[in-house]
Amino acid sequence: MADIPAAGRVPDATRRSSRQVWRTVLGAAIALAIVATAPLYLGTYMTNVLTRALFLAALALTVDLIWGYTGILTFGQSAFFGIGAYACALVFTHWGFGAGWAIGALVIGIAVAMVTAWLTGLLSFYHGASPLYSSIVTLALPIVLTQVIFSGGRFTGSSSGLSGFPTYYWKIDTWFWIAGVFLVVAATFAWLFVRSDYGRILIAIRENEDRCAYLGIPVSRIKTALFAVCAGIAAISGFGYAAFSNVVAPELAGFQLGTESLIWVALGGRGTLIGPILGAIGIDATSSYLSGNLPFLWNFIVGVTFVAVIILLPNGIASLITGAWRRYRTRGAGGGDQPRDSGIRLTAAPSVRAAAAAGRSASPPIRIDGLTCRYGSLTVLDGIDVEGKQGQLLSIVGPNGAGKTTLMRCISNGTERTGGTVTVAGTEIGRSSPQKIVGLGVGRSFQNTSLFDSLTVGDCLRLARYRIDGARPFYRSETVALPEPALEILAATGLDQRLGVETRYLSHGMKRGLELAMVLATEPRVLLLDEPTAGLTKPERTAIGHVLTRLAEEYGLCIFLIEHDLDFVREISNRIVVLHQGKLLLDGTVEEVVSSELVKAVYAGQDLEATV
Amino acid sequence: MAILLLDILTTASMLFIVAAGLMIILGVMKLINFAHGAFLTVGGYAAHVVTAHGFSPWLTIPAAAAFGFVLGVVVERVVVRPLYSRPLDAILATWGLGIIIAQVIVFAFGREVQFAQSPISGTVDLFGTGYSSWRLILIAVAVVLGLLLTALLYLTRFGLNARAVIMNENLARGLGIDSIRVRAMTFGLGAALACAAGALITPLLSVDPNMGLPWLVNSFMLVLVSGIAIPGLALASLVLGGAQVLVSTFVSPIIGGITIVVLAAVILRIKPQGLSRG
Structure with a gap:
């Protein structure tokens, strides 16, 4: 770390980077302006529906980070949403209500969700785990949590959930602003994050996890950390959802909501952040709106659209728009395979190798003793001894x-390997x-x-x-x-x-x-x-x-x-x-x-x- | 004690019957069919329709299987075929298909719980207590089904082709095996098995538009734990189904409901290839 060259902050690069930040801040400001003015021209009913949808959109945002960017198909993000919601309902129902209690409940919700996510990550993101295995674990998570809620009896309200607990009976517009500001802040950070160095790592993990590992990137740790942070965000949105709607039910933690959030992300366009947010708001708001008139038909339409989008537009409906935009832009630049300004400059790293190597000449760089490798009865390597100087x-x-x-x-x-030792610069691997x-x-x-x-x-x-x-x-x-x-x-x-x-x-x-x-x-x-x-x-x-x-x-x-x-x-x-x-x-x-x-x-x- | 043993055996049989269709599809096509639950539901409604029109309840099973086969072949052509190269997307697309099927059922039959007549009702006197005769029949059905599937895979031309496609699809194609047809037939067979299973379990349950859902996740877990082999599936059904019965009886039915899922996650962490491999 110490030898990052000072050249890392050349004026040109700083300008580019700050332009990026300013553009994001401008986008966030526009989004906040929309949030601030929306209740003025939306009716009470729509504001109500959209407030719920905004909390769910934050959930979709986390699913997009985990699935869209990093490629982990998760069915279980709803579990963390549910943990946040139940933290709110349980504390307000059984212990007390007030500013202190609210903050305490929020902290408990976030902590429980993050610890759960961290444990889930330890279980499912080990090196060599198949992508299917982590999906299985994320599938098990909401199912287990729902059963835990069911078995809670009167404490958790079992299958009917908890309702009518004291909460802040603010004006509906206030709730809308809270949900909107929360979503905009979360989305802005997510936006900057996926464009940062770490964002590239997430995409690299999605594209070729093995290669990442062989470049020394701690894939499991990064995935687990991402999973925990996203769980925390989902818990906050679940908390807000429960405090606003004043009802929690096991469905909030269930596998169905988990899959529904995948549908929002897939329809909106995975790996775009904006797409999933619009997908969640659009689908949830429309289905609330239409549930009175044609409830079954609406679900049917969502189902058909979802299947069609997965088959025909793997990148979601948003890809129709972004695809057209990219074609328009690259026509000017002359195609994606042409060199264009990457915004990356190469510099020479200080050569620490020669000095470091001189100090370690005592032990050979690599020594292999009696290395054996078998697959069942097939012996591929048998007692290899080599020393590299x-x-x-x-x-x-x-x-x-x-x-x-x-x-x-x-x-x-x-x-x-099956047997033998490999020693790299004096350290047994x-x-x-x-x-x-x-x-x-x-x-x-x-x-x-x-x-x-x-x-x-x-x-x-x-x-x-x-x-x-x-x-x-x-x-x-x-x-x-x-x-x-x-x-x-x-x-x-x-x-x-x-x-x-x-x-x-x-x-x-x-x-x-x-x-x-x-x-x-x-x-x-x-x-x-x-x-x-x-x-x-x-x-x-x-x-x-x-x-x-x-x-x-x-x-x-x-x-x-x-x-x-x-x-x-x-x-x-x-x-x-x-x-x-x-x-x-x-x-x-x-x-x-x-x-x-x-x-x-x-x-x-x-x-x-x-x-x- | 005898009752407990019978419960374990019959539960394992039900799980085996329900999971078989999912396993055939996963084994040959490397595809996780999340519409499996919806196919079970379709089977249940097929049974309901057959008995509601006054036909013999014994006809429910072949009728459900035939309908399932046709449904499976159509679904393979429309939904599944474009997704062979994107297995994780196929999970989502078949899940979406499940939503569509459930909604179509709601249009046609409403949301209410329905019933189908049972081919055999009542109990049999066994070890001094009455035991549901249909549950006992399911044990026999599971054994016969396991033998038939093994025979299909190892004694027929279709089975040989299917095994060739499992092992090396490109080579199989090079040898002149029509792998597209094998896949279509397999999906049809898997759907037929799922629908028949739906018809087989309805005498013990009621029929509603979401009846297949709870079975989906358990079947999925069992198939993965089995290591995609028929004896492995039988073993997984016995072990995990047995654990479920024991936990439900001695601890709590609610914890029993998650036994299979939790145990499967643990077993797969230790043996990622499932029970029947390595």
Whole structure:
């Protein structure tokens, strides 16, 4: 953290960022003006209906943050809404009423909701959990809570709920203003948040959670924290809803409201914040309005629209408008795949590596002892011992299925191996998750390029710096400080001119280059590269080879490289390890391995095109 | 004690029957059908219509299954097919479909609780006490259903194709298996099973537009815990259904209502692949 360059606050960037803040403040001011004047021209009935809808819209806002931005399909946000509502009703019914009691009840509601969400997060957001599992837990949550309310007897009012408790019998307009201001404030913070560094991380988690973990981003912790904060906001809106409507019922905490909030978000447009708010207000207000005249028909229409939108417009009705706007805008700029101003500038990070590495030369960067990996009866790796030295470029070769990629996996994820130990710079990795191992200084690139499709090159690089530079909520950094080798790769592949391009528009070579630059941006001590040059042209390959050699020689990195092209291997590596059927066949210098009869036999026996 | 054992067995049988359709669809199509509850409801109403028109109550089950099959094939074509590549969206779309079906039922039959005649009523004298004969029949139905489904998957051409699609859809397509047809048939079969299950449980319950909903979540949990296999589903139904009966009897029926959900969440945390794998 200490080495964020002072260049982070260049005047240009500050201006851009403050323009963003001012624009948001202006939007919020307009929204507040609408809220302030709305009761003047709405009738009492509509004001009443809309006040309820505004509280529910705040619930939809949290669902959008969790599902729309981060990709966690949650059925259980209603549980936190219900906790807030019941905190209000229970305190006012059983203990007392007044300003002090109200604040106390609100605090209790928020605290209970956040603790519940935190526990739910601990249970369901562990590394390797399937996205379905967290959905299952969020589905169980409201069901359990509803049953708890049912079993509360007279205390919770059981199935009929609590009503008629003392509350503030303010004018309806006052309640409308409270709900409106609360929603505008929550939405403004959410708006700034999703545009901040953390907002990019949420999208990155949605797009490619695994990659995030291998960049050292603590995915589980971020998800849990987000879940807890959103639970707190939902609890506040539930509290307001209960205090206003003076009725609470188990339905407020139920699974049906949870799914209904998903419908609002999906119809309004997930990942847009404004869409879900309008969706919630529109649907809830219209259904209250129509419930007298055509109640069943209205639900039917909502159902049909919902299914049609999910199938035909996955991004919601709002996408019709935003899509048209984007087309209009990009027509001027010449298409989304063209470089445009990304608003991100690259700077050089101070090179701390050489100094740090010198101090740690006592223990080798990486040591593997007796590493074994089995899947059932299939043994993929069997008793591998390798030690990687500082400044050494070690190539791992072997026929397909020899266990090369599995070896990389076992080093970079503590839960993969069956036996043996892996020690990174003197620290045994144990059963650590990938992000912890990245923290020890292990960087890994994947065999198949693994990036974040809808993020720009600049955003991807910013993400890769999370571990070192951190991220700020409500603020978007304008500079990315990268270590010199990463900058070199960006320059060699021309990526430094394309910082504003979304990665899905990049060519294969550029994607490989970007991935390598991202891994280098985490400033690893040990670099694991799985076929970094596969499918690249000769010049690209040479450029990467050149960078790798320099990384080992000048920066003292220990590099593990999986390669099939033995000419390339011979050119750049100073040590070769041969794997065959999960066993370490040979470990020696380039000459030893190249002249080995054993290696020739293995490759010839496998009938591979490579000849040594 | 004997009654308790019978309760456990019959509850497990009901759960198995109700969850089977959901599991077939999830197993072959990798798709979570949240309209499953609505399909159960449709089955219940099919039974109601059949008996209300004076036909034999035994006809309720084949009638419900036939109607369910047609409904399933249509739904697969219109709603499910565009969503194969977006599994989480498919959950939502089928949930929306459930809302639509429930509303159509309200249009047609109103919100009131209805009843369907039972094929067999009364009790059987067993171990000195009377026990509902329909519940006992359900045990046999569950066993036969389990055997039939196993036979379908392992002894027929359709089963072979379906298993090929489960394991590797692209390869199956390359071998000339019409995977689109397999999926359509599977969804039809799953819907038919769900509707038949609805008809099978109605003699014990009343029929109303939301009758399927409580069963949806429990079935979903059971299928996930089962690890998507027929013996696994039987085991999950026995273990979790048994736990539900025990908790309802000795602790409280309300806590009993959440036993399956809570236990399933815990089991899946420890064994993410479910009971029948690894």
